[in-house]
Amino acid sequence: MATIIRTVHWTFLSSPETALPLLSAAVEKTDFSVVSASSDSIVIDVPRAMMKNRWAATITGTITPTATGTDILWAVDGLGNKHYEHLVTIAEGLPEGSLYDHGIPEAVSKVALKIFGRKEIRHLANILDGGEKVHAIGVGTLSNKTGIVALTDRRLLFLEKSLMAEDLVDFSLSSIGAMSLGKKMGGETLTITHSGTAAVITTLGHGQGDGIARKFRELKDKPATSTADTPRVADPIEQIERLSGLRDKGILSEEEFQQQKAQLLARM
Structure with a gap:
């Protein structure tokens, strides 16, 4: 039986050095496990669970640092129809405000x-x-x-x-x-x-x-300000407010907050 691959895009509002420990901690709260993790990728194993009507799956994340955070492009490879639900389960274990919430x-x-x-x-x-x-x-x-x-x-x-x-x-x-x-x-x-x-x-x-x-x-x-090939950039003030919330919760250090804040202000 052929597996199905679904792709999902996440944006962490913090650097990879902060995002990856948060992600690993979220996985630990589930019955999934981190198979490997590096600065540019992470692989998560989802075991077969008959009681949960869940097929086994492999989740591979490609990590890309950005000027304002960390992009992760997920590829969920497995049978069944719970590909998105696997990532929902992981997201449930992340602190509020860790990810760009799309409004x-x-x-x-x-x-x-x-x-x-x-x-x-x-x-x-x-x-x-x-x-x-x-x-x-x-x-x-x-x-x-x-x-x-x-x-x-x-x-x-x-x-x-x-x-x-x-x-x-x-x-x-x-x-x-x-x-x-x-x-x-x-x-x-x-x-x-x-x-x-x-x-x-x-x-x-x-x-x-x-x-x-x-x-x-x-x-x-509204007049078009971008083309279909140009992704929308989140409002810098909105991102600074979210980063401030992460700092207040202890997720970001003051140094990380000030560094990313300066980068955002430079774009305005």
């Missing part, structure tokens, strides 16, 4: 996502590209499936709720011709016109569809 907590704070838990929200981060930011979020139904609806600076995506399914539908902002809001007894609806066809997302909570539609219009009206 997800801020977007979630503006709406009620009562049927979603912490793992489902962390799962969303795993399918986002490096630097991609979520501007609005909701819970709705598409093709009789319930999932997270998220508008980023690059696309509108629908991610089925179940970690088991990993079903993803997305529409690039450039392909969306129009987005209209409707209201029914069961909640708000969004009709997305794209490439000559239409998709309808229903049962969105009060204000969720409206928030997504409003932010979509803002993004479409």
Whole structure:
């Protein structure tokens, strides 16, 4: 039986010297194990667990230091459909604020996502590209499936709720011709016109569809400042605030904080 490989991008808001011990400590909290680790890669073994309905897998991370932190490109190789869930499990063991959060907590704070838990929200981060930011979020139904609806600076995506399914539908902002809001007894609806066809997302909570539609219009009206080949760079002030939080928690030393702060300020 052929294995499946999934790739995921993480950005630590600290240097590799700080990020790797945090990552190793997070793995120790699971039943996974670190097979090898160096300055440029880390390999994690996920054992077969019949009681958890989990196949064995190998997770390989390619580590790249950046001016503001550490990028890790993960490749999860294994059978079954829990590839993303393996990384969610590891992320659960990391201190809050260790990773670039793609703006997800801020977007979630503006709406009620009562049927979603912490793992489902962390799962969303795993399918986002490096630097991609979520501007609005909701819970709705598409093709009789319930999932997270998220508008980023690059696309509108629908991610089925179940970690088991990993079903993803997305529409690039450039392909969306129009987005209209409707209201029914069961909640708000969004009709997305794209490439000559239409998709309808229903049962969105009060204000969720409206928030997504409003932010979509803002993004479409904003002049393009980058090309598809240029990743979005996180706001330096936002990153400094996150680094300050890591310093306050003892994750970063004062010297590391000041060094990375200076690098961020130099970019402004």
